[in-house]
Amino acid sequence: MKKKYLILICFxxxxxxxxxxxxxxxxVDSSDIAKxxxxxxxxxxxxxGAGIPLKEKKLKNLPYGMNNYLYSPKTSFAGGLFGIGLYYxxxxxxxxxxxxxxxxxxxxxxxxYISSQFPNYYLPFGVxxxxxxxxxxxxxxxxxxxxxxxxxxxxxxxGINDYNDFDTQFVLKExxxxxxxxxxxxxxxxxxxxxxxxxxxxxRYRFTKxxxxxxxxxxxxxxxxxxxxxxxxxxxYNSYNAPATVNKVxxxxxxxxxxxxxxxxxxxx
Amino acid sequence: MKNIILLFISILxxxxxxxxxxxPAEYEVVSMSLTNAQNTGESPSExxxxxxxxxxxxxxxxxxEEMRKKTDGDAEENGFINEDKLVGLNIFSLxxxxxxxxxxxxxxxxxxxSLSSSSTIxxxxxxxxxxxxxxxNGNYTxxxxxxxxxxxxxxxxxxxxxxxxxKLDLSDGRSMxxxxxxTLY
Numbered sequence: 001m002k003k004k005y006l007i008l009i010c011f012x013x014x015x016x017x018x019x020x021x022x023x024x025x026x027x028v029d030s031s032d033i034a035k036x037x038x039x040x041x042x043x044x045x046x047x048x049g050a051g052i053p054l055k056e057k058k059l060k061n062l063p064y065g066m067n068n069y070l071y072s073p074k075t076s077f078a079g080g081l082f083g084i085g086l087y088y089x090x091x092x093x094x095x096x097x098x099x100x101x102x103x104x105x106x107x108x109x110x111x112x113y114i115s116s117q118f119p120n121y122y123l124p125f126g127v128x129x130x131x132x133x134x135x136x137x138x139x140x141x142x143x144x145x146x147x148x149x150x151x152x153x154x155x156x157x158x159g160i161n162d163y164n165d166f167d168t169q170f171v172l173k174e175x176x177x178x179x180x181x182x183x184x185x186x187x188x189x190x191x192x193x194x195x196x197x198x199x200x201x202x203x204r205y206r207f208t209k210x211x212x213x214x215x216x217x218x219x220x221x222x223x224x225x226x227x228x229x230x231x232x233x234x235x236x237y238n239s240y241n242a243p244a245t246v247n248k249v250x251x252x253x254x255x256x257x258x259x260x261x262x263x264x265x266x267x268x269x
Numbered sequence: 270m271k272n273i274i275l276l277f278i279s280i281l282x283x284x285x286x287x288x289x290x291x292x293p294a295e296y297e298v299v300s301m302s303l304t305n306a307q308n309t310g311e312s313p314s315e316x317x318x319x320x321x322x323x324x325x326x327x328x329x330x331x332x333x334e335e336m337r338k339k340t341d342g343d344a345e346e347n348g349f350i351n352e353d354k355l356v357g358l359n360i361f362s363l364x365x366x367x368x369x370x371x372x373x374x375x376x377x378x379x380x381x382x383s384l385s386s387s388s389t390i391x392x393x394x395x396x397x398x399x400x401x402x403x404x405x406n407g408n409y410t411x412x413x414x415x416x417x418x419x420x421x422x423x424x425x426x427x428x429x430x431x432x433x434x435x436k437l438d439l440s441d442g443r444s445m446x447x448x449x450x451x452t453l454y
Binding site: 240 | 308309310311324325326327381385420421
C-alpha cells in the first residue's frame with residue numbers, strides 16, 4: 001500500500017516535468033529575460049491554508065475502539081514560513097522551508113464509543129480522538145516553467161519531522177458512587193524518524209516590470225502528502241484498586257492528506 | 270532613522286515587559302471546618318442532611334483563607350502560594366470503622382483528595398500545598414474560602430453512624446481540627 005502511494009507521488013512529479021519539457025519553447029516575458037542569471041534566488045514568505053486528511057480504509061476494523069480513535073480526521077491547518085531556494089537556469093530548483101501542520105479530530109465518534117463501553121459512567125472533559133502536530137524543515141526539489149504571466153512548479157518534498165503525539169488519559173466517574181475508571185492510551189513510536197513525502201504543484205502569477213530585480217509571485221500550492229507512522233499503542237483501563245485491563249496493538253498508518261495553501265514569495269530575475 | 274530607533278526601543282520594552290517575572294502572592298489558611306458531601310452525580314455537592322450513601326460519601330473541607338503578601342501585577346498571572354505548608358493531614362473516626370480500623374485509627378488510606386489513584390493523602394501532604402488563591406477582575410481579594418473534598422473510597426461493610434475527624438498540621442506549628450457526624454447507608 002505504501003509503495004503504491006510512493007510510486008504515485010513519483011509518477012505525478014515526473015509527469016509534470018515531462019509536460020514542462022514538452023512545452024519549453026514558450027512565449028518569453030521580456031521583463032524576465034532582461035536580467036536572467038544562471039542561478040536564481042527565491043524566497044517564500046509564507047504558505048498558509050488547509051490540510052484535508054483522507055480516510056484510510058484499513059483502519060476501519062481496528063480493535064479496542066482504536067478505529068474510532070484514529071479513523072476520524074478533520075481539516076487541519078497547514079503552513080510554511082521563510083522558504084529559500086536556488087534555481088538553476090530558471091528551472092530546476094532546490095529549496096528549504098519551515099513547515100507545520102496541526103491535526104485534530106472531531107470527538108463525537110470516539111466519545112460515543114467510550115459512552116457505549118461505560119454506560120454507567122460520566123464522560124469527562126478531555127475524551128478526544130487522536131491529535132498530532134508535524135513541524136520541521138522540509139526539503140524540496142522542483143522544476144519551474146512558465147506560460148505567459150503564470151509560473152508552474154511541480155515539486156517533490158521530503159520532511160524529517162518533529163511529530164508531536166500526545167498520550168490520552170482521562171477518568172470516568174461512576175454514577176451514584178465515588179468509583180472511577182482511569183483510561184489511558186499510550187503511544188510508542190517505532191520509527192527513528194518520521195518522514196513525510198509530498199508531490200505538489202504550485203501555480204503562481206508573476207507581477208513584474210522590466211526595471212524590477214524581483215518578481216512578486218503570489219500563488220496556490222496543491223499537494224498530496226503521506227506521513228507513514230508506526231506506533232505501538234497500549235490501551236489500558238482500571239477501576240480504583242482493581243487490576244488493569246491492558247491491550248496492545250501495533251498500527252501502521254500512512255496519514256494521506258491533500259494540502260491546499262496560498263503562497264506568497266519573490267523570485268530574483 | 271529616528272522612527273526606526275523608536276520602533277526598536279518599543280519592541281525591546283515590549284519584550285522586557287512581557288518577560289517580567291511573576292512573583293506569587295502569599296495567603297494563609299486561618300481556619301477549617303467540615304461538612305458532609307455526597308458524590309452521586311457528576312461532581313460532589315454539600316449534603317442537605319447527615320444521611321449519605323456510603324459508596325458516594327465525601328468530606329467537604331472548607332478552608333478559610335486570608336491574603337498575607339500581595340505582589341505587583343496581575344493576580345492571575347502572578348499566581349498564589351500558601352505561606353505555611355501542609356505537613357500533616359490525618360483522618361480518623363471516633364467510632365470503629367471496620368474490623369481493621371477501630372475507633373481513632375487513621376483512615377488516610379481509605380480516602381483520596383480527588384478521583385485519581387495517585388491522589389492519595391500521603392501525596393497530598395508531600396506537595397505541601399493546601400487551599401488556593403482568589404482574585405476578582407485581576408485584583409487580589411483579602412479573604413475567601415476554598416473547598417477541598419476528601420472522597421471515601423473504601424466504605425464500611427455495614428451502614429451506620431460515623432464521626433469523622435480531620436486534623437491538619439501546618440509548618441508554622443498550627444493545627445486545625447474539626448469533626449463531622451454522618452450516617453452512612
